Amino acid sequence: MKEKLWNKNFIQACIANFLMASSFHLLMPTIPIYLTQTLNIHTSKVGIVLSSYTLAMLMIRPFSGYIVDVFDRKKVFLLALALFVATFFGYLWAEAVALLMLVRFFHGLSWGMSTVSSNTVAIDIIPSTRRAEGVGYFGMNMNLAMAIAPFIAMYIYERSGGFHLLIFCSIAMGTLALIAASLIKTPVKEKQKNKPPLSVDRFILIKGIPLFLNQILVTTGWGMLVSFGVLYGNQIQIPNAGIFFLFLAAGLIISRVISGRFVDRGHIHVISILALSLITVSFLCFASLHTITAFCISAFFVGIGYGMMLPSFQTSFINMAANDRRGTANSTYLTAFDLGLGIGMLLGGFLAGSHPMAYIYLVSAGLAFCSVIMYIFVSRKVYDRNKITRPS
Numbered sequence: 001m002k003e004k005l006w007n008k009n010f011i012q013a014c015i016a017n018f019l020m021a022s023s024f025h026l027l028m029p030t031i032p033i034y035l036t037q038t039l040n041i042h043t044s045k046v047g048i049v050l051s052s053y054t055l056a057m058l059m060i061r062p063f064s065g066y067i068v069d070v071f072d073r074k075k076v077f078l079l080a081l082a083l084f085v086a087t088f089f090g091y092l093w094a095e096a097v098a099l100l101m102l103v104r105f106f107h108g109l110s111w112g113m114s115t116v117s118s119n120t121v122a123i124d125i126i127p128s129t130r131r132a133e134g135v136g137y138f139g140m141n142m143n144l145a146m147a148i149a150p151f152i153a154m155y156i157y158e159r160s161g162g163f164h165l166l167i168f169c170s171i172a173m174g175t176l177a178l179i180a181a182s183l184i185k186t187p188v189k190e191k192q193k194n195k196p197p198l199s200v201d202r203f204i205l206i207k208g209i210p211l212f213l214n215q216i217l218v219t220t221g222w223g224m225l226v227s228f229g230v231l232y233g234n235q236i237q238i239p240n241a242g243i244f245f246l247f248l249a250a251g252l253i254i255s256r257v258i259s260g261r262f263v264d265r266g267h268i269h270v271i272s273i274l275a276l277s278l279i280t281v282s283f284l285c286f287a288s289l290h291t292i293t294a295f296c297i298s299a300f301f302v303g304i305g306y307g308m309m310l311p312s313f314q315t316s317f318i319n320m321a322a323n324d325r326r327g328t329a330n331s332t333y334l335t336a337f338d339l340g341l342g343i344g345m346l347l348g349g350f351l352a353g354s355h356p357m358a359y360i361y362l363v364s365a366g367l368a369f370c371s372v373i374m375y376i377f378v379s380r381k382v383y384d385r386n387k388i389t390r391p392s
Helices: 008-025 030-038 043-070 073-092 097-125 128-159 163-182 206-235 243-264 268-288 292-319 323-352 358-386
Strands: none
Touching (some): 008 073, 030 043, 030 163, 043 073, 043 097, 097 323, 128 243, 128 292, 206 268, 206 292, 206 323, 243 268, 243 292, 268 292, 268 358, 323 358
16 A cells, blocks of 8 residues: 655655745746846856856855754754845845845845755755655756746746735745744654764765766756746747746656656656757757747757656655655755756857857757767666665
8 A cells, every 4th residue: 555645744845845946936037037037148258147156055055964964854844045145135235236146146045045955954854765756746846836837927027016015925925934944843862872973974975976966967058948048038039938937847747647657667768868869859840940830849858858857866866865865855856956057058148158058958958968878887886886775
C-alpha cells in the first residue's frame, strides 16, 4: 500500500512554496523592462544587474545547506522567508542602478536560504517511497507560480500602477506564504550535543560534483531563457510575448506530474537523458522558427524537458546523501541551478549586445547537447556508484 503523500503538512508546504515563488516571479519579467525603459540601461548591461542576486545566492547556498542540517529546519525557513519578504520594501527606494543591485543582492541572500530550507522541510515530510513524485509536485508549485505571476505582472505593469504596485503585490503574497509556512508540522529533530565540524563536505555534496557540473551546462540555457525570452519575442515581433511564460510553465507542470512516478520506479536515467535531449531539440526550434505557433510550441517543449530534468536531478542528489546531509544535497542542487542561471544571465546579456537574440538559444542548444553527452558517459556512472540504496 502506498504511503499517503497529500496530507495536511504537504499541502501547506505546497501553498507556502507557491505563494513564495509567486511573490518572486512577479518581478522576474518586469525588472529587465523596468531597467531598459525606465532607467535607460543598455540591454548588454541588464544581465549584470540581474545577476547580482544570483551572486548572492551562490554565496549563501552552501552555508544554507549546513545551517538547515544543524539547526531546526522550520525555524530557519520562517526566518529566511521573513527576511525575503522584508527585502521587497527596498525596491520602493532603489531607483538608481547601484541601489537596485544592492537590493537584488540582499534579496538573493534571503531567497537562497528560503529555497534551500523550504525544499528540505518538504523532503522531511514526503514519504521516502514517493520522494521523486513528491519533489515533482512540490516543484510544480514553483512552475504554477512561474506561469501565473509573470502573466499577471505584465498585465499590471502595462495597464495599471507599474513596478511599485507589483512590489506591494509581492509583499502581500510573501506575507501569506509566511503564514502558511508557520502552520507546517515537521518531524521532531533530535538535538545534537556537538555541532558537526566545518568541512568542505558540509557545504557541497562532494560525490555529486559531476552531476553538479552537468546541471550547470543545461541550466545556463534556462538563465538565458527566463531573462531574455520576452525580449527575444519582441525582437521577432511576437504579439504579447509574455504568453511565452504560460506555454513554458504548462510544459513544466505536465511533465513534473508524470515524470516523478517513473523516477520512483527506477527509471531515473531514462528520464534524465530523455529530458536533456528534448531540451536540446526544443532550443534549436526556439532559435530557428519565428512564427507565434513555433514560439509557443517550442516554449512548451522546453518546459517539458526542464520539468522532467529538474526533479530527476534533485532526486539524484538526495539519493546520494544520508539523512543528515539532505540540506547539503539540496544546497548542491540549488547552487548548480543558481550558477547556471547566473552564467546564463551574464552570457545572454553579452551575446545580446553583439548578436541577434536567436543566437543565444543556439548556444543554449549546444550546451544542452554537451549535457546529454556528459550525463551518459560520466554522471550516470557516478550516480550508480554512490546511490544510497536503503530509503533514508
